Amino acid sequence: MNDVSPQRTVDPRFAQGAAYSQGRFVPMAEATISVLDFGFTRADSCYDVVHVKDGAFFRLPDHLARFAASMQKRRLAPPEDLAGMEAILHRVTWLTGLSDVYVAMVAIRGRPKPGLPRLIANCDNHFVAYALPWIDVLSPEIQARGGHLWIASIPRIPDASLDPTAKNYNWMDLNRGLMEAQDAGFDTTVLCDAEGLVTEGPGFNVFVVKGSTVSTSGHGVLQGITRKTVLELAPELGLTPRVGDITRAELEDADEVFLATTAGGVMPISRINTRITNNDSPGPISRRMKELYWAAHTRIQWRTPVRGDSIQE
Numbered sequence: 048m049n050d051v052s053p054q055r056t057v058d059p060r061f062a063q064g065a066a067y068s069q070g071r072f073v074p075m076a077e078a079t080i081s082v083l084d085f086g087f088t089r090a091d092s093c094y095d096v097v098h099v100k101d102g103a104f105f106r107l108p109d110h111l112a113r114f115a116a117s118m119q120k121r122r123l124a125p126p127e128d129l130a131g132m133e134a135i136l137h138r139v140t141w142l143t144g145l146s147d148v149y150v151a152m153v154a155i156r157g158r159p160k161p162g163l164p165r166l167i168a169n170c171d172n173h174f175v176a177y178a179l180p181w182i183d184v185l186s187p188e189i190q191a192r193g194g195h196l197w198i199a200s201i202p203r204i205p206d207a208s209l210d211p212t213a214k215n216y217n218w219m220d221l222n223r224g225l226m227e228a229q230d231a232g233f234d235t236t237v238l239c240d241a242e243g244l245v246t247e248g249p250g251f252n253v254f255v256v257k258g259s260t261v262s263t264s265g266h267g268v269l270q271g272i273t274r275k276t277v278l279e280l281a282p283e284l285g286l287t288p289r290v291g292d293i294t295r296a297e298l299e300d301a302d303e304v305f306l307a308t309t310a311g312g313v314m315p316i317s318r319i320n321t322r323i324t325n326n327d328s329p330g331p332i333s334r335r336m337k338e339l340y341w342a343a344h345t346r347i348q349w350r351t352p353v354r355g356d357s358i359q360e
């Protein structure tokens with residue numbers, strides 16, 4: 048077993064990212080899908096993102112299990128099995144030579160085989176994976192001052208229409224929220240459902256701190272692996288984790304708010320619409336949770352070192 052090591056010679060073509068596409072390992076810029084693919088024309092796909100920190104995947108089995116569930120919910124079945132997909136994730140990551148990496152896996156509908164009716168059942172599903180240099184949803188500078196969170200005016204697509212637990216690219220409601228946030232001079236956005244209950248934002252779950260309770264929404268959201276980690280770590284900080292409804296008023300009245308995502312970890316918020324919290328800076332509980340989250344990356348049960356020998360080419 049080989050750990051990712053800076054000493055090894057890395058093919059420079061992979062330094063900006065490596066991908067697995069159409070059965071081949073290629074530099075990121077060479078990974079393509081057809082413009083006729085239903086993944087493109089209908090957002091008919093599902094995906095997952097896991098990060099690699101200091102040469103090890105964080106909670107890889109959890110991400111793979113969620114990806115398998117997403118594929119099943121969306122009736123996507125690429126030819127690779129889960130073990131094969133895992134080997135591919137190791138390989139694309141290894142090829143970059145990086146030790147802090149954003150690693151994506153995507154199952155895509157494909158397009159109907161020639162001569163057959165345009166039915167999803169007649170499509171050749173396929174699997175794509177790629178590894179990119181580290182990505183943060185909010186930049187480290189914004190995380191340090193606390194993000195400015197805009198509560199979007201438009202509701203999140205209802206769960207009954209689109210199951211948010213199958214991680215997907217149907218982002219137009221989230222994108223509209225982002226456009227509002229951008230117009231109002233905010234960093235990012237959170238959407239409420241039609242009843243005014245808090246859901247999630249573009250690429251993250253939302254946590255509200257009130258007293259010693261940290262709450263996150265139980266419906267209308269992806270069951271984030273970072274969210275799960277925060278809920279598991281909360282008792283170590285003397286906090287009570289809670290999964291349940293959060294009203295918009297509770298969000299606006301929170302002691303602290305933080306966001307949770309693989310692409311950035313625990314990200315403190317310092318402004319919620321016009322309200323400024325904690326002297327316009329990250330609150331103490333958010334800071335401690337952020338520290339604990341990153342410290343927990345050394346826990347052996349959550350680390351899977353990147354292997355260079357997962358696939359022989």
Ligand SMILES: Cc1ncc(COP(=O)(O)O)c(C=O)c1O
Nearest residue numbers: 250251252269271272273308309
């Ligand atoms: C809509 C949405 N919610 C929540 C999350 C956070 O999930 P995780 O912590 O597993 O990255 C993501 C991650 O990309 C997301 O896209």
